[in-house]
Amino acid sequence: MKWKQIGDIIILNKNVENPEKFLKMKGIKAVIKIGRIHGRTRKPEVEILAGTETETIHKENKCLFKLDVASIMWSKGNTYERMRIPRLIEDGETIVDMFAGIGYFSIPIAVHADPKKVYAIEINPRAYHYLKENIKLNKVQDKIRPILGDSRIIAPKLSADRVLMGYVVDTHHYLDPALKCLKEGGTLHYHETAPEKIRFKRPIKRIEKAAKPRKVEILNKRIIKKYSPGVWHVVIDAKVD
Numbered sequence: 040m041k042w043k044q045i046g047d048i049i050i051l052n053k054n055v056e057n058p059e060k061f062l063k064m065k066g067i068k069a070v071i072k073i074g075r076i077h078g079r080t081r082k083p084e085v086e087i088l089a090g091t092e093t094e095t096i097h098k099e100n101k102c103l104f105k106l107d108v109a110s111i112m113w114s115k116g117n118t119y120e121r122m123r124i125p126r127l128i129e130d131g132e133t134i135v136d137m138f139a140g141i142g143y144f145s146i147p148i149a150v151h152a153d154p155k156k157v158y159a160i161e162i163n164p165r166a167y168h169y170l171k172e173n174i175k176l177n178k179v180q181d182k183i184r185p186i187l188g189d190s191r192i193i194a195p196k197l198s199a200d201r202v203l204m205g206y207v208v209d210t211h212h213y214l215d216p217a218l219k220c221l222k223e224g225g226t227l228h229y230h231e232t233a234p235e236k237i238r239f240k241r242p243i244k245r246i247e248k249a250a251k252p253r254k255v256e257i258l259n260k261r262i263i264k265k266y267s268p269g270v271w272h273v274v275i276d277a278k279v280d
Contacts, residue, residue, distance in 0.1 A: 045106075045113050046095025051088065058088035068092050071108055085109045096176070102146050103176045106169050111141055116264035117205075120274065121147050124203070124228065127276075128152035135199040135220055136160060137190035137213060138206035141169040142183070149179035157183045158197055160190040195219040200226070207232045207272055211242075214249035218279065226258070227277045232266045242275050254280040 041052045042061075049061045049070045058070040069090030085108070087093065093109035100122050106113060124144055128134070130153045136145045139159035148157055159174075161167045167187045174183050186193055194202070194216040202217045204210050207230050214229070221227060231242040239260045247255045259276040266272040 043115050045108055045115075046097040048090075048093065048095050048108055050108065054086075054088065062089055068095075073108070100147055100151070102150050103173065104141055104143075104146065104169075105172045105176060106141050107165070110165050111169060116272075117143065120144075120205075120263055124148060125151035127226075128154055128201070131155045132200040133198065134158065134201045134203065135190075135194055135197050135217075136203045136205070137194055137217060138204065139170055139185070140166050140205075142173040142177075144203050144205055145170075145183050146173055146177050146179065149174075149182040150177055154182060158186060158193075158199070159183050160186045160188065160193050162187070162189050191216045198222055202227050204229045206230060207266070211245045211249075214245060218250055218253070221279055223253075224278065224280055227275075227279055229275045229277065230263070230272065231275075232270050232272050235269050235271065238262070238271045238273050239275070242273060243277075246275060246277050246279075250279050256280070 043050050047066045047068045049067055051072045061067055061070045069092050070088045072086040072088055074084030094107045097104045121143055125147045128148055132154045134154050134157045136159045139145050139161040145157045145159040148154060159170060161170055170185050174180055191213055197220045199220050200222055202221050204217055210231050229242060229246055233241045243257060256278040258278055261274055263272040263274055
């Protein structure tokens with residue numbers, strides 16, 4: 040049995056006997072089983088095994104994230120990436136976060152770096168609600184502008200030094216709008232799921248194809264985590280001139 044703690048809630052990946060035993064742990068108020076994650080809005084399948092409250096505040100890397108685990112995804116596997124990105128930000132950068140969610144990347148960037156502005160775009164109204172809550176919780180209203188809507192429509196209207204594409208499955212469909220808002224010499228952080236043999240080759244080819252005739256320089260490539268048998272979640276950092 041695998042479990043993880045998000046705020047004061049225990050998350051399981053399967054049913055267990057006597058899930059109420061977790062409620063005896065200090066500060067735990069509910070036990071939830073989460074199944075598959077569905078669609079562009081990343082809504083999880085959820086079963087409440089013990090307790091009733093599913094809203095919590097999770098602390099990570101000196102940031103606060105308020106969310107309802109019954110309707111919003113939280114990936115522990117992306118913890119390092121959420122810490123890595125803020126360290127790359129240069130003072131005064133303008134950033135477009137195309138899949139902001141509840142502020143997974145936007146909040147750490149605003150807390151730990153000094154951007155000019157972060158445009159945090161989110162299509163899911165429920166996630167957008169918590170994005171706004173988390174901007175207030177972390178007192179970064181002056182750095183983040185939340186935008187509700189489809190990043191394919193919104194991103195090309197913006198201009199960014201850096202674009203974050205922290206979503207997987209069909210991220211390549213968003214490369215054109217991402218590149219339209221990325222300034223010359225800007226940096227793209229592109230996430231994708233790919234089979235083992237082409238885990239880096241395919242995403243790099245997709246970036247280069249979408250960027251033509253612009254020149255692409257690969258700055259970094261790394262595995263985030265295993266996505267499914269034989270498939271990896273990877274991220275490519277690319278400079279696009």
